[in-house]
Amino acid sequence: MAFSFSSYLTHNSLCLLTLLLLLFLASQSKRCHGFSSFGFDIHHRFSEPVKGILGIHDVPDKGSREYYVAMAHRDRVFRGRHLAADDIHQKQLLTFSPDNETYQISLFGFLHFANVSVGTPASSFLVALDTGSDLFWLPCNCTKCVHGIQLSSGQQIDFNIYNNKRSSTSQIVGCNNSLCEQQSQCSSSSATCPYQVNYLSDDTSTTGFLVQDVLHLITDNDYQTKHVDPRITFGCGQVQTGAFLDGAAPDGLFGLGMGDISVPSILAKQGLISNSFSMCFGIDGSGRITFGDDNNSLDQGKTPFNLKPLHTIYNITVTQIIVGGNVTDLELNAIFDTGTSFTYLNNPAYTQITRSFDSKIKLSRHSSSASDSLPFEYCYGIRSNQTVEVPNINLTMKGGDNYFVIDPIVLISGGGANNVLCLGVLKSNNVNIIGQNFMTGYRIVFDREINMLGWQESNCYDDEIFNLPVNRSNAHAPAVAPAMAANPKVTSSESNDQRRLPSSHSFEIKPAFAFTVALVLLLAIFLAYL
Template sequence: MARSNRYRQDLFVIAVAVAAACLAVVGEASCVGFDLHHRTSPVVRRWAEARGHHALAAEWPAKGSPEYYSELSRHDRALLARRGLAGAADELLTFAAGNATFQDLGFLYYAEVALGTPNATFLVALDTGSDLFWVPCDCKQCAPLSNNATAEGGPQLREYSPRLSSTSTPVTCDSPLCDRPNACSAATNGSCPYGVRYVSANTSSSGVLVQDVLHLTREGPGPAAPLQALVVFGCGQVQTGAFLDGAGFDGLLGLGMDRVSVPSVLASSGLVASNSFSMCFGDDGVGRINFGDAGSRGQAETPFIPRSTHPTYNVSFTTINVGSESAPVEFAAIMDSGTSFTYLNDPEYTALATNFNSQIRERRANFSSGSAGRFPFEYCYRLSPEQTEVELPVVSLTSAGGAQFPVTDPIIVFSDRASSRAVGYCLAILKNNFAINIVGQNFMTGLKVVFDRERSVLGWQKFDCKIGHAPLVVALPDWMKSTALSEILNV
């Protein structure tokens, strides 16, 4: 049994650990949300060029090329190395700058946030794998700002300066908010220092902690209502490694499960009605995030697996379903919007891959090359020049409790750079070298995923990210449906 699968731009939300931060919030219970921007989208590319990263933009691999997917896989591997070490409210809260999220400019998801008085807008990477928040600030060594021009359709990118905000105050070394008082020295002038190092390419961020207002908007049936939250964040004075090339852009905002993360503190401060948030992963790379969103009655759910140290969004699955075949394989996996693809250990990997391969008509192919290096995917298939359609088996995962997690985008499709003709596709899963399974963004496409920490459950439903809070009502896809290859490639 088979169906067609539509190509999309693969998503990636950066996941890196950040220094300590916490929020003190003033406001009434509701929910907040904001738009996401992916790091490879035209919107973020324009913002990057406005910041002076023209050479970097020119070097990005073409979307759909083997080099593109090889780069995604390499970035995933670095993040996984780090991890190997280590009822809906009536209103939602979002950032005042907007509720759309976009993927572009190097496989990250971004959102605009406004800090300070008067407010300054920053384009920050969203990170479900960390808990804390920092922005470039009074820079001694940061990514260069060759100009401060506003890119067409985008925000003005800048550095935060405590001196320019009337509501900014330093977090002192004797403050209960300072978790590194022993690191205080004359160099920090009484301010609490922070520092974080990342696995990839000697990348780090360091500076001091400050407190200022984060501008939010209450969304709901009525008019949008602005509000402010006092937030402690890193004033990032020194960046190294990938951050100097724009990898962090204008900072990082963590969405992890720790009590100091933004979602946790919004809930504990009473600003949102539920200690929960949702992320919508659109087919076109446009998404949404809403704080305080506990989902809806119609969503499917499965419980989080409790962990005593460093809790994560970890869930259990009992069966892998591929077309007409079902494999009773029990495994746990982290639901990680910070990873582009899905990484599985054996026997999970083999069960999914071999059952998929047995139901594919196209011939196996190897797309490794000198420029792409060793292509990361094992199960790839070549399309014939005259081919106009392709059929794929339906993939889903049965979760603990029996709910079906639909995988609407299990493949990547790529084309020849010179002719733009589709040449092949691959099953977008990789065998993991670490003792964890990762369900990445490609398996969440087309869904609104609810990270409900209050009830300790993961929720999901098919959703149109462009239509606000209303779910898109869609029928389950037919197993024997095919479509034009031009639609699959979305070109």
Template sequence: MAHSTQLYRNRLLALAAIVFLAVRTDASSGIGFDLHHRFSPVVRQWAEKRAAAHAPGSSWLPEEEAPRQGSLEYHSALSRHDRALFARRRGLANNADGQMSTYTFADGNATSSSHLDGYLHYAEVEVGTPSTKFLVALDTGSDLFWVPCECKQCAATVNTTYSPRQSSTSKTVSCDNPLCDRPDECAAAMANSTSSSCPYEVDYVSANTGSSGVLVQDVLHLTRENSKQQSVQAPVVLGCGQVQTGDFLNGAAAGGLMGLGMDKVSVPSVLATSGIVASDSFSMCFSSDGVGRINFGDAGSPGQAQTPLFVPGNSRSTYYNISVTAISVDNSKPMPVEFAVVVDSGSSYTYLSDPAYTLLTTSLNSRVSDPKADYSGQLFEYCYSVSPGQTNVTVPEVRLTTKGGAVFPVPWPIVPVYGSIDGGPDQPIGYCLGVIKNDNDVDTIGQNFMTGLKVVFDRSRSVLGWEKFDCYKDVKIQDSVSPNTIPWSSDTASGSPDNAPWSPDFVPFAPLTPLPRIPSMSSSSSSAFGGLSLMLLLVLLATSMAG
């Protein structure tokens, strides 16, 4: 999370990176989203229009706030985000309680990336009757959905608030409601007022950051993805956020926050339990050019590889944990090594501890023919340079054998590094193995290891499924034991995502704020539902800098 003395810029930056998702109907696999990159002309026009409305004459994205995409500073920012993410995960774990039509938000789905806080993704949602629109942060580290409401202390940038009194579909969540799990606070509240509404309070890992108010039942406006585009009102429980503290007062999640966790009251769970989607599952497909697709209600195909999800030890964590039993590179014999790992699309990179880290990186390094590079301040131990005229790089494929014998392939285990040569435009100057040596107690498979796959998070059957997939054609790709030959061109890498043959990165853009590495077990979510969550759902895939 970040603090800014220019609050209006927080608002602009929270809106600046909206990624438009064109919804495509697919009866077999759910909602299909095409993502437009945050630097595309469509996104720029959208953001500048809103920036001008809020602060005439201001820039849609202050250049000094953003690192050059693909640069070493860029990768450092992503790593800082990852470590802040791990901190939030650890804090939450310590306090954890334990073929139908598909739907999207009534206004479609949009996600954005803000440089000023720890939330990577946003969506525009409508709540109540008549409906009120909010740009809410999507938080994979909590369950409660709350919006600014009857404000006693809200961010200065808030220009829309929710009023239960003005919504004909709102209902009070009373203290005797099964969803209200704070009887002591309820009793105290009833003693000091005439209200019987269930109070809530959520504390987040960022220092002194939280939201409090009362719980309300109302409707979230969705659209059935069929030829008729029918509107549906899905009942949800949300927090009427009357008091915000800490970073929320500086523009982080100024329009509210939607928790995407596993608790039964989280919005994703509601879609399944209410029968709106056929399966309590979702899939994410990551293309090698940085374009992705997300499908709700997709349980995958009968022939997909899969492995059980598990809860480690006696923990009540519900993150996506799997067991790895061996590592192989290309068609080499699997090397036995057992470790547990969280599959986390919200993490930019992959983090492994020894012996798995050394086993994987040294094996990969022995098979790379490009010369090693020593980039100042590099995050990654193994990096390589490319020549100005080089057109391809050949990278071995990693294979992780999981519990049960299914093999998790990693077609794209590298991240490219961009830089300027002799003052010219940024171009690919090398690449690194996208694995960072872990310094905390949870190993993580990040989004870079999921590129080229469709990954299915099947919560109803407690399995993780996957298959190599062409996200554009929505078809499975045949497996291969050959190394990946990646097209590489420095001539067209000056910044246009439309003509670059290979994306400069496969990972989400991240906030720049120097966030803590792994703080001591501090605050975490303590909502009315005692919720814990996992990394899920929406991801923002970066392609390249706009010219």
């Protein structure tokens, strides 16, 4: 057999190239190193399934004036730890004139829920999701909990209670455990670890002790679906006070903060996921939370978290506000809070964004009256079937990436010529909060491994395959026009040729799939040279 030096070089170069490519692809995908992702569907507080389970029926119709007034009031009352609003300590009822309808605001509670399964045998709990706290807790061995409610029809709805003694996989957490934060309250290192978490300014808290048990998960990965039952530490909540007794989170609360005791932190420490999670909010109100979702995508916007000791909130910096082409260099810190319905800004940011919006939109300001009680300052009358050009809003984040607000407006249906369009931004007297209305249409990634917030447009259903690109270079590039239901018609103020491609024009291959395809192709080429 003849020996060819050139063939020898080609063969070895190919081997080296193959190795380098494989190493590169592996480095680009954390999931190729054994990480998986797990997820739950997200349900809005006022979705039909949640209303049925929690027995909530005295809620105004979505899209009505009463609905948005109540939601804004809910923000201020329930997120009192963030907002220094005047009405935090006001009574918990709202009465609307002229029809004098009254709604029980105390039942509004947390904004999003997910169904989780814990223990052996498995029990399901519809838990509230909270990015502003760390601890996952369930009502357990209750001495003061909400056991259920009785509807006006007489029907009794019972809430789920965890019993650590009935789960064969449950264990008490001792005071010598590294996750026991209240060791000073322990009589000895072998004693049961107590916990207490205070949430709001109105004495809302949960108290109990820590336990360990299994959390039942199923991988999200299409190429490898399997059941995983990691052991997690969570609170056995014996006593609930304040809003919890009014139904704020009757089945418990799932903390998503940065602390070591949060479930994402525990799963990451066990090597099951990368230390990150994402939340996606669709236009229709449905969504998805995924543990282990990270900032791998090259067309994903990113900005660093502002880390402060003892803080678990996800705080970022905005460096520039662009409204319909009006550019303002204005630096502000803001919390990305998935539990707040609307966006709250301090001055001068509030004045800048609202007045720029007002100067660009070609509508007459709605004359507010006492009977309106609208929480939004900048509202406009609009006729049915009227086409409106809505100014685009873009927040330039620290690091230079652009965050285009997909759906900044609120449409309040009044019938006929009484429809009102409002900018969904309210004035804050304390901290700046980017609320869920500014996150709608995005997959928001809370990547604690690299301390970055990420975002990528998504419809929350097939975001693993189809994604809209994020334009990082053109600060004036428009967002997709706000998606409104039928009337009135709303369009972007920029020309159509500036719009980004629809999702069907942008195809992203999953990291694991790309890795597999590249591996097969390279091995085929390698074998062809043998």
